Amino acid sequence: MIYLDNQASTPIHPAVLKLTTQVMQDNFANPHSQHMLGQKAMHIIDNTRKSIADYFGVQFSEIIFTSGATESNNIAILGVILQALQTREKVEIITTPIEHSAVIAPIKAIVNQYPNRIIHKVAPIDESGIIKVEDIQNLLTPDTVLVSIIHANNEIGTIQPIRDIGRMLKKYNPDSVYPLFHSDGAQAVWSEEINFNYSNLDLYSISGHKMYAPKGIGALYIKKNTPINPIMYGGGQEYGIRAGTLNTPGIAGLGEAIRLLTLPEHKEMVSKVKNLRNTLLDKLLQIESITLNGDRQTRLPQNINISIQNQNSEKIVIAADLAGLAISAGSACHSGAMQESEVIKAISPNNQEKSKQSIRISLSQFTTEEEIEQTYDIIKNII
Numbered sequence: 001m002i003y004l005d006n007q008a009s010t011p012i013h014p015a016v017l018k019l020t021t022q023v024m025q026d027n028f029a030n031p032h033s034q035h036m037l038g039q040k041a042m043h044i045i046d047n048t049r050k051s052i053a054d055y056f057g058v059q060f061s062e063i064i065f066t067s068g069a070t071e072s073n074n075i076a077i078l079g080v081i082l083q084a085l086q087t088r089e090k091v092e093i094i095t096t097p098i099e100h101s102a103v104i105a106p107i108k109a110i111v112n113q114y115p116n117r118i119i120h121k122v123a124p125i126d127e128s129g130i131i132k133v134e135d136i137q138n139l140l141t142p143d144t145v146l147v148s149i150i151h152a153n154n155e156i157g158t159i160q161p162i163r164d165i166g167r168m169l170k171k172y173n174p175d176s177v178y179p180l181f182h183s184d185g186a187q188a189v190w191s192e193e194i195n196f197n198y199s200n201l202d203l204y205s206i207s208g209h210k211m212y213a214p215k216g217i218g219a220l221y222i223k224k225n226t227p228i229n230p231i232m233y234g235g236g237q238e239y240g241i242r243a244g245t246l247n248t249p250g251i252a253g254l255g256e257a258i259r260l261l262t263l264p265e266h267k268e269m270v271s272k273v274k275n276l277r278n279t280l281l282d283k284l285l286q287i288e289s290i291t292l293n294g295d296r297q298t299r300l301p302q303n304i305n306i307s308i309q310n311q312n313s314e315k316i317v318i319a320a321d322l323a324g325l326a327i328s329a330g331s332a333c334h335s336g337a338m339q340e341s342e343v344i345k346a347i348s349p350n351n352q353e354k355s356k357q358s359i360r361i362s363l364s365q366f367t368t369e370e371e372i373e374q375t376y377d378i379i380k381n382i383i
Contacts, residue, residue: 002371003326007362013212020253041248048255057195064238068218069186070102072205076182077106079228084145092119092144097346128295129158129347144179151188155343156294157303166200186210213257217250269365274301280372304361307354319382
């Protein structure tokens with residue numbers, strides 16, 4: 001089987017697997033216990049927290065561990081809004097129409113809970129899938145408490161101008177902590193270099209299984225003094241923001257995955273993936289019925305998203321699977337259900353059929369030239 005659904009989940013890197021397994025076997029004690037075995041587990045967590053904080057250019061206490069980007073997004077969004085509602089009668093949130101469901105769903109839930117106090121604004125987006133900074137700026141008011149913009153889209157791979165957005169937001173109301181700036185970075189961390197301070201971010205969500213670490217582990221950057229409420233209560237772990245016993249093996253694995261990003265060969269790996277992606281994309285676009293979704297240049301190096309005229313996404317994905325190729329249609333985050341892509345609908349409002357015709361092909365650092373050639377042949381034969 002050729003696996004080209006890496007934006008849904010990457011395989012675990014061998015170095016990450018080795019360390020995670022070792023910690024699971026040797027450091028199984030509860031890291032919050034006071035005995036020596038517990039403290040050895042906490043030492044692993046502390047060292048990992050420091051290395052991740054150093055990588056992103058922030059303080060040790062500004063990184064909290066979660067179960068993944070979905071939980072991180074929920075903590076960031078609900079936590080900020082609930083805190084703001086304690087001091088404000090009305091609050092506003094700004095997003096784009098191509099945010100991940102882990103951002104849109106909690107916003108919908110809390111808007112339904114406080115329909116007269118919360119306004120959700122959606123900035124317009126063009127066919128490239130890239131937001132314009134001025135379109136966000138035009139929506140800002142003194143009631144805006146949170147702007148949440150996905151760093152790199154999980155379907156079409158487009159990369160948003162996070163630094164420019166952050167710079168604009170910090171100038172908008174310099175005498176107030178609001179508006180806060182959150183970004184879902186689940187898809188972006190592996191290939192995009194980012195310093196949270198330089199980007200003027202207040203909150204940033206990270207997912208392990210999108211970057212060759214295990215599933216069930218993630219992190220959330222919360223800038224010091226950010227007003228935020230916990231949304232889950234228990235033993236007060238993670239500075240009182242995220243209760244629950246920490247996942248020591250998963251945290252160690254996440255730290256190792258991020259350490260791999262610092263190696264000199266990592267940039268070469270990203271370049272290799274991009275070249276393989278371009279090779280496949282160039283060949284696919286020679287087929288008359290295929291069009292590209294999203295921006296050609298400003299996109300993740302591993303991402304291809306195409307629409308195939310007069311073809312059905314679901315049938316293409318099933319036929320590819322039977323031919324030994326794993327790809328996807330839209331996001332993989334809907335309990336296994338195949339749905340029309342809301343992202344493609346948003347960037348192609350005048351051609352809603354494209355949402356039923358789109359497929360996503362996402363490479364990994366382990367993808368080979370031979371697999372690229374075979375993938376092209378399979379898709380061409382299916383069409």
